[in-house]
Amino acid sequence: MGETADRVVPVDADEVRLASATLDLVNLIAFAAHGRAFARRFRDATGVDLPAAELRTLLVLAQGDARSGGDLAAALAIDLGQAGRQVSALERAGLVGRSPDPADRRRSLVALSERGAEVDRRWRSAWLRDYLRPVARWPEADVADLTRWLRLVDAALRRGLGADAPGGRRTAGAEAAPPHLRPYAEVVVGLVELVGASHGFDDLLRELRAPIRQSAYFALRLIDAHGPLAITEVGQRAGVDQSQASKQVRLLEEHGLVERAADGFDRRSTLVRASRRGRTLVRRVRDFQLAGLRGLLGGAPRGDRDRWAELVVELVAELSR
Numbered sequence: 001m002g003e004t005a006d007r008v009v010p011v012d013a014d015e016v017r018l019a020s021a022t023l024d025l026v027n028l029i030a031f032a033a034h035g036r037a038f039a040r041r042f043r044d045a046t047g048v049d050l051p052a053a054e055l056r057t058l059l060v061l062a063q064g065d066a067r068s069g070g071d072l073a074a075a076l077a078i079d080l081g082q083a084g085r086q087v088s089a090l091e092r093a094g095l096v097g098r099s100p101d102p103a104d105r106r107r108s109l110v111a112l113s114e115r116g117a118e119v120d121r122r123w124r125s126a127w128l129r130d131y132l133r134p135v136a137r138w139p140e141a142d143v144a145d146l147t148r149w150l151r152l153v154d155a156a157l158r159r160g161l162g163a164d165a166p167g168g169r170r171t172a173g174a175e176a177a178p179p180h181l182r183p184y185a186e187v188v189v190g191l192v193e194l195v196g197a198s199h200g201f202d203d204l205l206r207e208l209r210a211p212i213r214q215s216a217y218f219a220l221r222l223i224d225a226h227g228p229l230a231i232t233e234v235g236q237r238a239g240v241d242q243s244q245a246s247k248q249v250r251l252l253e254e255h256g257l258v259e260r261a262a263d264g265f266d267r268r269s270t271l272v273r274a275s276r277r278g279r280t281l282v283r284r285v286r287d288f289q290l291a292g293l294r295g296l297l298g299g300a301p302r303g304d305r306d307r308w309a310e311l312v313v314e315l316v317a318e319l320s321r
Helices: 002-006 013-034 038-046 052-061 069-076 080-092 114-135 140-161 179-197 202-207 214-226 231-238 242-254 276-297 302-319
Strands: 096-101 104-112 258-262 270-274
Touching: 013 038, 013 140, 013 179, 013 214, 013 276, 013 302, 038 052, 038 114, 052 069, 052 080, 052 104, 052 114, 052 179, 069 080, 069 104, 080 096, 104 114, 114 140, 114 179, 114 302, 140 179, 140 276, 140 302, 202 214, 202 276, 214 231, 214 242, 214 270, 214 276, 231 242, 242 258, 242 270, 270 276
Parallel strands: none
Antiparallel strands: 096 104, 258 270
16 A cells, blocks of 8 residues: 555646646647638738638748748648649749759749748737737736746747747747837747647647547537537637538537537527537547646746746636637
């Protein structure tokens, strides 16, 4: 009995709370960067309407120097032919340009054009305002403490993903923030770029052998958090039209992840809610994420954990409004 007890690892409540709040922030960024409403928000901010695949290609190119077709395909996790077609479409739109590779004149490099860089600046300015708004009236000490934690998060996530340190264009736009908010803006830009360049939830869902991929999972998570919902409300919350929402709900039904229920106020319509299997999948995904994040962030100074957790919880609440 004593030997078994010796092997029990005590749970640090502050560490769990901090990791959970930080995961909420990372997921909020991921949903904004990979959800179906992303292209609409980009269009509203920049006036440029792009299909999701081409938009993702543009934003990957916006994160650094010129890339070869092979490097771009690897970053996007697509084949070379698909990457080439997306680059051609962006080139026709005047958003990217090609130039010979100095190291190998037989191939070309792709980079943003002047117009593409201007579109990227407008987009960065738009979403960065959303992250600056919650902290604009915070005491400077609170902003500094939050920034210190977010830097540790950024470094830990980059180690876990094997990503490069932020720099160059990756922090572009942050210089427009007020001086006392600039360090916070720089680390936020880095985090948003990092999460946006990831494959979102698809890798995680594959590892868990889930029967759905990211877009359907986003719909499931919404239904689990806010259901029962009418399909029109699923679409409104996800930022997609009713036909796309219906398609995702049908897919979730096929896998037994959601179920229909009669609307108590209108018997002519039905609502959709997460099934027991669907709720279990949402919990598995979060538990898997939380375990990984706690592993990465386990070295956080014990005395700062509660303070940082309070700040991250407040930030997430403000961003979610």
